[in-house]
Amino acid sequence: MASSSTTSRSTSASTARSDALIEHARTVTPGGVNSPVRAFRAVGGTPRFIASAQGPWLTDVDGNRYVDLICSWGPMILGHRHPDVLAAVTAAADKGFSFGTPSENEVALATEIVGRIEPVEQVRLVSSGTEATMSALRLARGATGRSKVVKFAGCYHGHVDALLASAGSGLATFALPDSAGVPASSAGETIVLPYNDVAAVEAAFAEHGDEIACVITEASPGNMGVVPPAPGFTQALRRITREHGALLISDEVMTGFRCSAAGWFGLEGVVPDLFTFGKVMGGGFPAAAFGGRADLMAQLSPDGPVYQAGTLSGNPVATAAGLATLQACTPEVYSHLDQVAHTIADAAHDALSAAGVAHTIQWAGSMFSVFFREGEVRSYDDAQAQDTAAFGRFFNSMLDQGVHLPPSAFEAWFVSASHDDEAVEAVLAALPAAARAASGSEGTL
Numbered sequence: 001m002a003s004s005s006t007t008s009r010s011t012s013a014s015t016a017r018s019d020a021l022i023e024h025a026r027t028v029t030p031g032g033v034n035s036p037v038r039a040f041r042a043v044g045g046t047p048r049f050i051a052s053a054q055g056p057w058l059t060d061v062d063g064n065r066y067v068d069l070i071c072s073w074g075p076m077i078l079g080h081r082h083p084d085v086l087a088a089v090t091a092a093a094d095k096g097f098s099f100g101t102p103s104e105n106e107v108a109l110a111t112e113i114v115g116r117i118e119p120v121e122q123v124r125l126v127s128s129g130t131e132a133t134m135s136a137l138r139l140a141r142g143a144t145g146r147s148k149v150v151k152f153a154g155c156y157h158g159h160v161d162a163l164l165a166s167a168g169s170g171l172a173t174f175a176l177p178d179s180a181g182v183p184a185s186s187a188g189e190t191i192v193l194p195y196n197d198v199a200a201v202e203a204a205f206a207e208h209g210d211e212i213a214c215v216i217t218e219a220s221p222g223n224m225g226v227v228p229p230a231p232g233f234t235q236a237l238r239r240i241t242r243e244h245g246a247l248l249i250s251d252e253v254m255t256g257f258r259c260s261a262a263g264w265f266g267l268e269g270v271v272p273d274l275f276t277f278g279k280v281m282g283g284g285f286p287a288a289a290f291g292g293r294a295d296l297m298a299q300l301s302p303d304g305p306v307y308q309a310g311t312l313s314g315n316p317v318a319t320a321a322g323l324a325t326l327q328a329c330t331p332e333v334y335s336h337l338d339q340v341a342h343t344i345a346d347a348a349h350d351a352l353s354a355a356g357v358a359h360t361i362q363w364a365g366s367m368f369s370v371f372f373r374e375g376e377v378r379s380y381d382d383a384q385a386q387d388t389a390a391f392g393r394f395f396n397s398m399l400d401q402g403v404h405l406p407p408s409a410f411e412a413w414f415v416s417a418s419h420d421d422e423a424v425e426a427v428l429a430a431l432p433a434a435a436r437a438a439s440g441s442e443g444t445l
């Protein structure tokens, strides 16, 4: 890795085993992957099959090593195989994998979450962020007796039917406006508005106010790249939903326990009716949650009429991983994330500037992304107006030099507590050549 070569695509790293695996995988799994962005369609080349990981490093099946800037798309906030988490998982697994009864770990994880985020009085644990938003939506509809949902273009809330409209992330990557298989009746209940546009929200509520169950928004969007709410935007959502008797759902699946110990809420302080969490709180295992005021949560089965359940919900091994991860997320961890993120972002800015590549870097706490365009990005339209081909050249040069970025121009770059000087130096060393590759001044791939 980290070869000192100045041209992209020039290292001798073999990808023979990854090549063979993806070819075979395509025969048994659609596209060879279990989540579309992993297929590298937006950047080209062979997806690397990772065999193992330690701290900030990934090792692929051909023995190549990469600095990990995906961090499993957020969950690995402590880095891979953190000793405390590994010990907690091993101890939990040693006692049994799943009981289908209540168990102590799930109470401990719920208590930790409730203790961190003041307006969250109760949580229900689920197994994925998608399940969390789907369930929060059902609860909002059940509690209000209304059916329409407002979401924002470029916000991704998992692959929930009603929320797969202008949904950023993998869909932005593939430039699909929508998904096949979502019935018009389902999408028809969804009102999609431009992000950061208060007037559009006012207008939608003026027309449909008494039919809207909820507004769901990413607390600070990270699935069209990082596009924080403009000052006052979240406050306006709170005011407008309250005026019309609708609920506000803040999706903190990505930002929760990452932007700060109390997520984006910890930075901005606007109190929604419901929160959704995932990613970091599972510590790399399938655990997610939705929660909020006790009176609202009381609407859920078995106390209330809104049904929701899960065979593996509150799984003892997953909750042990999540609890150990949250407990290890100390103030020192958050300041380290901040420092590492700024070091990498500053160096990326310098390298891209030196190579004459148009770019903008945006932040949400220590979460950041690089847009390959000039000027502030406030909406999905803005985010889409970037040079994705330049990003593809940049990505592949970084990969060849041993740095694994998320394979999409519409994603945050994730760092962890384990990114030490060696890992950061490896990223900094790779940036200048990657920036030149992005500029196209070193020929085409």
Ligand SMILES: *Cc1c(COP(=O)(O)O)cnc(C)c1O
Pocket (backbone or CB within 6 Å): 127, 128, 129, 130, 131, 133, 156, 157, 158, 159, 218, 223, 251, 252, 253, 254, 278, 279, 288
């Ligand atoms: C990742 C994500 C989801 C979906 O979570 P999954 O665990 O992938 O189902 C939902 N909302 C946001 C904001 C996310 O970033």
